[in-house]
Amino acid sequence: MKYVDEFRDRALAEKLSAAIHAEADPARDYNFMEFCGGHTHAIFRYGVQDLVPANVHFIHGPGCPVCILPIRRLDDAIELAEMPGAILCSYGDMLRVPGSKRRSLMSAKADGADVRMVYSTLDALAIARANPDRQVVFLGIGFETTTPPSALAIRQAADEGLENFSVFCNHVLTPAAIRHILDAPEIDPEQAVRLDGFLGPSHVSTVIGSKPYEFLAEKYAKPVVIAGFEPLDVMQSVLMLIRQVNDGRVAVENQYTRVVTREGNAKAQELVDDVFELRPTFEWRGLGWMADSALAIRDKYARFDAEKRFPISEKTAREVKSCECPAILRGVKKPKDCKLFGKVCTPENPMGSCMVSSEGACAAYWTYRRAETLAEMALEAAE
Ligand code: SF4
Numbered sequence: 001m002k003y004v005d006e007f008r009d010r011a012l013a014e015k016l017s018a019a020i021h022a023e024a025d026p027a028r029d030y031n032f033m034e035f036c037g038g039h040t041h042a043i044f045r046y047g048v049q050d051l052v053p054a055n056v057h058f059i060h061g062p063g064c065p066v067c068i069l070p071i072r073r074l075d076d077a078i079e080l081a082e083m084p085g086a087i088l089c090s091y092g093d094m095l096r097v098p099g100s101k102r103r104s105l106m107s108a109k110a111d112g113a114d115v116r117m118v119y120s121t122l123d124a125l126a127i128a129r130a131n132p133d134r135q136v137v138f139l140g141i142g143f144e145t146t147t148p149p150s151a152l153a154i155r156q157a158a159d160e161g162l163e164n165f166s167v168f169c170n171h172v173l174t175p176a177a178i179r180h181i182l183d184a185p186e187i188d189p190e191q192a193v194r195l196d197g198f199l200g201p202s203h204v205s206t207v208i209g210s211k212p213y214e215f216l217a218e219k220y221a222k223p224v225v226i227a228g229f230e231p232l233d234v235m236q237s238v239l240m241l242i243r244q245v246n247d248g249r250v251a252v253e254n255q256y257t258r259v260v261t262r263e264g265n266a267k268a269q270e271l272v273d274d275v276f277e278l279r280p281t282f283e284w285r286g287l288g289w290m291a292d293s294a295l296a297i298r299d300k301y302a303r304f305d306a307e308k309r310f311p312i313s314e315k316t317a318r319e320v321k322s323c324e325c326p327a328i329l330r331g332v333k334k335p336k337d338c339k340l341f342g343k344v345c346t347p348e349n350p351m352g353s354c355m356v357s358s359e360g361a362c363a364a365y366w367t368y369r370r371a372e373t374l375a376e377m378a379l380e381a382a383e
Helices: 002-008 010-023 037-045 073-081 094-095 107-110 122-129 147-160 174-187 201-207 210-216 231-247 266-275 299-305 325-330 361-382
Strands: 032-036 056-063 086-090 114-117 134-141 165-171 197-200 224-226 252-254 276-278 282-283 290-291 296-297
Touching: 002 174, 002 231, 010 231, 010 266, 032 037, 032 174, 032 201, 032 231, 037 231, 037 361, 056 174, 056 325, 073 107, 073 134, 086 094, 086 122, 086 252, 094 107, 094 114, 107 114, 122 134, 122 147, 122 165, 134 147, 147 165, 147 266, 165 296, 165 299, 174 201, 174 210, 174 290, 197 210, 197 231, 197 276, 201 210, 210 224, 210 252, 224 231, 252 299, 266 276, 276 325, 325 361
Parallel strands: 032 056, 032 197, 086 114, 086 134, 134 165, 197 224, 224 252
Antiparallel strands: 276 296, 282 290
């Protein structure tokens, strides 16, 4: 516990807060996107927003693995779960996300589908071993952090000759999404969001290292600081970003040196490279179709690829009307801008993925800032 406590130390937080206040130029705004939903929750949980000046703005990015899965792919997962004799294994957060017609994996389970919550890909493999006459499909979602365990499960299944295990692969890539956000103003000026820098993801960076963000500094002239998840990590990273902006410097800096290196985890990268290849294009909720932004299972492991193994029907899926998740994921809106927040949409009755996921922005506002957000919404409605 001592290790964690040190990064939540109140006296150190006060010192960092004072340094940020002293160094932030009151004559300008600082707009920093935290790509990762884990940072969003750390900022709200520990009140980091209250420890920085009002002209330091946190823009919430698309780094929530559950939130960015488009409804169409969720509908596909429900279809796989409903195949006769199938068992669909999923991480818990996905189960309550509403798909088309507000059906979720949980409601499919209530209707008779065998949907099981697992904590790891190893759990899914164990279920496959225990049920040799059933087809077990693991719903693979997430960024570079959750991809190596999926790759490992596929390799393990191949080694064991497991014939009834497959992965429905929805693994996505962080740098492509950041590039898309920065290119957005050129594609559609209405999607433009002013950004002065990025708090780089921490877990993702333990796998890919800090090197893949260097294009942000080189091509887009945006500072990046890879930040840990504890409150002092976030505050120190904000200070590092402010210093870069004030000095007119643009670099990729690493605050999270206790875990992240420039090169990342070579073993995990080799494993992923052996099992997966780039998809030419993939749809993200909120960001649309993006080239080279996701992974597919290589042909040599095709028998473990649920998309190749089972017929999945073509679907058209619509976002829930009035749900602002897509705009929130692009950083152009905040949960308070959604008319459904706290009225129709709550964690018990979620309308969109951002309210369900433990890393979702709406869930963060609901858990830590509900009263202020609802008061702000009421005030804006009255104006
Ligand atoms: S409050 Fe609910 S409906 Fe609105 S954006 Fe968030 S998840 Fe979507």
